[in-house]
Amino acid sequence: MLYKKGIPSYFMKTCKISAWIKGLALFLLVCFIQAKPPGVASSQEEQQVELVGLHSVRYGESFESIALQLGIQAQHLAEFNMLDPGLLPHIGQVLLLPAGIEMAPEPGAGVVGLAETLREVAARGGEPAIEFAHRNRIVHCSSLFAGLPVLLGGDISGHPSRTVSASDRLGIWSLAYQANISPQSIMLLNTVGSPYTLSPDHYLSIPCEDDCRLEQETTEWSVAMKPLPCFPGSTCGVSIRSTEPGIAGVEFLGQSWPVAEDAGSYAALIGVNRWLTPGRYPIRITLIKNDGTAFEFERDVWIADGDYSAEVIVLSPDIDALLNDEAVTQGELLYLVAVMTGFRTERFWDGTFQMPVEGEISSPFGTLRSYNDRGFFSYHAGLDVAVPTGTPVVAPADGVVVDSSWLVVRGLATVIDHGWGVYSGFWHQSSSLVSPGDLVHAGQQIGAVGNTGLSTAAHLHWELWVNGFAVNPLQWVEVSFP
Numbered sequence: 479m480l481y482k483k484g485i486p487s488y489f490m491k492t493c494k495i496s497a498w499i500k501g502l503a504l505f506l507l508v509c510f511i512q513a514k515p516p517g518v519a520s521s522q523e524e525q526q527v528e529l530v531g532l533h534s535v536r537y538g539e540s541f542e543s544i545a546l547q548l549g550i551q552a553q554h555l556a557e558f559n560m561l562d563p564g565l566l567p568h569i570g571q572v573l574l575l576p577a578g579i580e581m582a583p584e585p586g587a588g589v590v591g592l593a594e595t596l597r598e599v600a601a602r603g604g605e606p607a608i609e610f611a612h613r614n615r616i617v618h619c620s621s622l623f624a625g626l627p628v629l630l631g632g633d634i635s636g637h638p639s640r641t642v643s644a645s646d647r648l649g650i651w652s653l654a655y656q657a658n659i660s661p662q663s664i665m666l667l668n669t670v671g672s673p674y675t676l677s678p679d680h681y682l683s684i685p686c687e688d689d690c691r692l693e694q695e696t697t698e699w700s701v702a703m704k705p706l707p708c709f710p711g712s713t714c715g716v717s718i719r720s721t722e723p724g725i726a727g728v729e730f731l732g733q734s735w736p737v738a739e740d741a742g743s744y745a746a747l748i749g750v751n752r753w754l755t756p757g758r759y760p761i762r763i764t765l766i767k768n769d770g771t772a773f774e775f776e777r778d779v780w781i782a783d784g785d786y787s788a789e790v791i792v793l794s795p796d797i798d799a800l801l802n803d804e805a806v807t808q809g810e811l812l813y814l815v816a817v818m819t820g821f822r823t824e825r826f827w828d829g830t831f832q833m834p835v836e837g838e839i840s841s842p843f844g845t846l847r848s849y850n851d852r853g854f855f856s857y858h859a860g861l862d863v864a865v866p867t868g869t870p871v872v873a874p875a876d877g878v879v880v881d882s883s884w885l886v887v888r889g890l891a892t893v894i895d896h897g898w899g900v901y902s903g904f905w906h907q908s909s910s911l912v913s914p915g916d917l918v919h920a921g922q923q924i925g926a927v928g929n930t931g932l933s934t935a936a937h938l939h940w941e942l943w944v945n946g947f948a949v950n951p952l953q954w955v956e957v958s959f960p
């Protein structure tokens with residue numbers, strides 16, 4: 479996650495980022511325009527004062543393991559954050575990374591699947607469950623949840639903090655905290671009188687040495703989720719397979735999601751709110767078979783940090799005034815909510831989506847935005863591609879056109895319903911070739927790029943909604959759902 483120019487220095491140093499981000503959740507998502515004309519450097523927006531990376535501490539990480547990936551000293555990382563290098567950072571704590579340094583993927587990194595057991599995950603790294611559990615500090619079945627980032631097999635010498643050893647005296651409390659059990663339970667299980675009496679490299683046994691098999695699993699039905707982990711502002715697909723038909727339900731993130739029947743199985747598409755705080759969230763999947771018997775599956779799912787960047791946008795007074803006119807912005811948003819929600823049981827697309835235009839992505843999805851330095855109260859709800867006026871816009875996938883009309887902020891806007899609660903919106907066009915009710919196919923031209931509405935340069939803004947939430951459209955170009 480990189481923060482571009484304009485972040486006040488007091489903000490960068492206080493580390494109160496998470497509290498600050500929570501405040502943003504009070505605001506409805508609104509998409510506003512920002513596009514750089516290709517090849518033209520704008521004056522103020524191009525100034526980069528300082529770059530700083532952010533990293534949200536994950537389960538099992540320490541200053542040592544993070545610093546190892548960054549190629550710097552653990553002490554340097556801790557001191558850069560004005561923290562004690564002798565303590566473990568909290569899970570979810572946001573650390574500032576020194577300028578110009580980014581996290582690299584870890585060797586052996588994996589993610590626990592929706593219904594995977596301890597033994598199944600360990601087998602992927604070719605090791606027994608107990609060793610896998612030690613390596614990843616899995617001390618209780620409740621700490622093996624879906625989407626959990628784990629280390630699979632391989633050499634663990636580079637990750638001393640991941641090995642539960644007596645030299646890590648904070649280990650017992652950290653393990654107990656993560657497993658939601660008392661430190662005394664771990665000590666009793668290991669007949670340890672005091673953590674200070676442990677000999678170096680003493681492995682602690684874990685309370686859960688069974689396979690962490692989920693009780694409700696049977697051979698008659700299975701559940702899966704992809705991709706894992708989920709991120710705020712992304713799509714997560716849940717699939718349910720059963721040998722017998724029934725009625726399936728999916729409850730996640732405080733709501734139930736529409737489930738579609740798909741070639742003998744069931745699927746739900748979850749649009750994860752961009753403002754959701756990363757963390758563990760329970761999912762509940764049910765299947766009531768036609769003979770009345772029911773299957774139930776429950777597990778926590780990890781929602782990881784989306785690693786979005788932030789940008790400050792300088793607007794002219796007249797555009798700024800319009801963006802501050804709630805009658806205009808809220809009215810337009812409510813109109814979009816009416817157009818871009820609703821569940822059609824038919825699925826029009828197949829496989830991945832294609833880009834509606836090819837060109838430079840001038841602004842990715844999800845970037846936090848501060849207009850005229852008033853604070854980061856909105857985010858970019860779509861994907862901007864900077865291409866000249868008149869460039870053909872094509873449908874990214876099959877669907878039915880549900881709207882093509884002029885809006886104040888979004889200009890000439892076209893919306894396609896792809897089915898199953900998935901909608902594409904295209905803003906700021908110069909012309910439209912389609913009308914509501916038209917069936918369009920992937921690759922078919924639906925309009926042309928423009929600079930209409932509140933836009934500073936010709937570009938296409940592509941916005942994708944999944945069951946009521948704006949999500950990253952690029953994910954649909956890379957991942958095939960369901």
Ligand SMILES: [Zn+2]
Nearest residue numbers: 511860862939
């Ligand atoms: Zn945009």
